[in-house]
Amino acid sequence: MARxxxxxxxxxxxxxxxxxxAKAHPDAGGIASFVGKVRPDGGVKVLELxxxxxxxxxxxxxxxxxxxxxxxxxxxxxxxxxxxxRPGAPIVLVAAAARHRRDAFEAVxxxxxxxxxxxxxxxxxxxxDGWHWIEPRAQDHDDAKRWDI
Amino acid sequence: MARxxxxxxxxxxxxxxxxxxAKAHPDAGGIASFVGKVRPDGGVKVLELxxxxxxxxxxxxxxxxxxxxxxxxxxxxxxxxxxxxRPGAPIVLVAAAARHRRDAFEAVxxxxxxxxxxxxxxxxxxxxDGWHWIEPRAQDHDDAKRWDI
Amino acid sequence: xxxxxxxxxxxxxxxxxxxxxxAAPLIWAGLADALGAEIAAAxxxxxxxxxxxxxxxxxxxxxxxSDGDEVALLPPVSGG
Amino acid sequence: xxxxxxxxxxxxxxxxxxxxxxAAPLIWAGLADALGAEIAAAxxxxxxxxxxxxxxxxxxxxxxxSDGDEVALLPPVSGG
Numbered sequence: 001m002a003r004x005x006x007x008x009x010x011x012x013x014x015x016x017x018x019x020x021x022a023k024a025h026p027d028a029g030g031i032a033s034f035v036g037k038v039r040p041d042g043g044v045k046v047l048e049l050x051x052x053x054x055x056x057x058x059x060x061x062x063x064x065x066x067x068x069x070x071x072x073x074x075x076x077x078x079x080x081x082x083x084x085x086r087p088g089a090p091i092v093l094v095a096a097a098a099r100h101r102r103d104a105f106e107a108v109x110x111x112x113x114x115x116x117x118x119x120x121x122x123x124x125x126x127x128x129d130g131w132h133w134i135e136p137r138a139q140d141h142d143d144a145k146r147w148d149i
Numbered sequence: 150m151a152r153x154x155x156x157x158x159x160x161x162x163x164x165x166x167x168x169x170x171a172k173a174h175p176d177a178g179g180i181a182s183f184v185g186k187v188r189p190d191g192g193v194k195v196l197e198l199x200x201x202x203x204x205x206x207x208x209x210x211x212x213x214x215x216x217x218x219x220x221x222x223x224x225x226x227x228x229x230x231x232x233x234x235r236p237g238a239p240i241v242l243v244a245a246a247a248r249h250r251r252d253a254f255e256a257v258x259x260x261x262x263x264x265x266x267x268x269x270x271x272x273x274x275x276x277x278d279g280w281h282w283i284e285p286r287a288q289d290h291d292d293a294k295r296w297d298i
Numbered sequence: 299x300x301x302x303x304x305x306x307x308x309x310x311x312x313x314x315x316x317x318x319x320x321a322a323p324l325i326w327a328g329l330a331d332a333l334g335a336e337i338a339a340a341x342x343x344x345x346x347x348x349x350x351x352x353x354x355x356x357x358x359x360x361x362x363x364s365d366g367d368e369v370a371l372l373p374p375v376s377g378g
Numbered sequence: 379x380x381x382x383x384x385x386x387x388x389x390x391x392x393x394x395x396x397x398x399x400x401a402a403p404l405i406w407a408g409l410a411d412a413l414g415a416e417i418a419a420a421x422x423x424x425x426x427x428x429x430x431x432x433x434x435x436x437x438x439x440x441x442x443x444s445d446g447d448e449v450a451l452l453p454p455v456s457g458g
Contacts, residue, residue, distance in 0.1 A: 014171070015164055015165075015167055015168035015171060016164075018164055018167065019164035022163070022164060022184065026189075026237045027188075027189055027190075027237070028186070029185065029186060029188040030183060030184060030185045030186065031183070031184045031186075032181075032182070032183045032257075033181070033182050033183075034179060034180070034181045034182075034250065034253070034254070035171065035179060035180045036178065036179045036250065036458070037177070037178060037179065037180075039176075039178040039248065040175075040176055041176075041248075049456075049458065050386065050387055052384065052386055052429075052450055052452070054429065054431070054432030054448070054450065055429060055432055055434070055450070055452075058432065080458050081458075088175045088176075091458060092458050099188065099190075100288075101183070101185065101261060101265070101292075102288075102292065104183070105183070105254070105257075105258055105261075108181075108254075109254050112250060112254075115457065115458040116250070116457040116458060117455075117457045118455065118457070119455065119457060119458055120452075120455055121455055121456055121457060121458045122386055122387035122388075122453065122455060122456050123456035123457070123458075124387070124456075133387060133388050133453075133456070134456045135454060135456055136455070136456060136457040139249075139251075140457055143250075143251065185378070198376075198378065199306065199307055201304065201306055201349075201370055201372070203349065203351070203352030203368070203370065204349060204352060204354070204370070204372075207352065229378050240378060241378050264377065264378040265377040265378060266375075266377045267375065267377070268375065268377060268378055269372075269375055270375055270376055270377060270378045271306055271307035271308075271373065271375060271376050272376035272377070272378075273307070273376075282307060282308050282373075282376070283376045284374060284376055285375070285376060285377040289377055
């Protein structure tokens, strides 16, 4: 299976990355994907995502291992930003190419749930009154728990 | 909610359509999508999808109504091909933009399950020995049943 | 004084054409006379549906089409 | 003869810097002496983890870092 896992320090175009991913997997019956962006609500001016070199990318690779082990895929892409981002900027792109639709969907869904609550990122938001550290929403924890068998 | 439902008679670029959809929804926190293509296995040379004007597009609009009613979305895109397609060609693109990830995922998942087994399309494949009519896989029926409450 | 009958999918193969004009009115009991026994038998299949002017009949045996109506004979859908 | 301590997220705010060199060896009981009571208290929080050279300790009180090691103090992750 072709895998493309990247921790990005600069802005990226999810549309372009998806187009290349689709081209790289002409034989897959379907491609499911998710793009997460900085939400412009709550007066957020800047979002900062902090990674730790020795854990973050290795953790993303481990996640990809787990996804590959659970679902039958032709290809898997996980691109995740780190650093400072403005509202509307893409943070994460996950895409899975598979012969069967359900495999592609579940792989992306699982990877996103994992990334949102269990991956090695720390996050803070700059609002009018300065920086605030963010923890995962309870919903994100619940989402991730769905997969614990 | 902005809705873009189209029955297409010619080839299209899912990447381009997704890019435009993302641009049209800068405020959405996330966009989930699925692209289904003609699978190149089984010796299929051409796939023909047949629609019936008075039911197919109205049915897709009704599906979009149902999706809108079930999930909180900022935008919904359903593009579906009809006519003759070669292996590797895109058949369907569904994308949902939402504030919350789960809404976007489930909306696309549901719409795909519906399109794959309950929408007004008839399908045949041309193989080495001629044309064969296709019915939904049992899996597709089971997928759709998941949503029947 | 005609009803347009639209044949979809397999039924178009069977009919040898995509649509045909038949004399109005067209009712369930008159299908074999209007379209032949083979097509009438295929339409009797539980999974075959009938739409009149784009409205799928809940009970296809209640078919009653008048002049100008379009009757579509719909085999089981394949999905997209 | 130094251990590099990396402060992540909130802990970097508390430390006023991203990393600091402290004398080796560094063990759990020596954290307050090496980094101050405030940081040691924050590291005691159940949800704070410790990694040594990129390996997260299952039991952080077993911390035992030698010269050249990198010790990362990890607050609860926020998710991406």
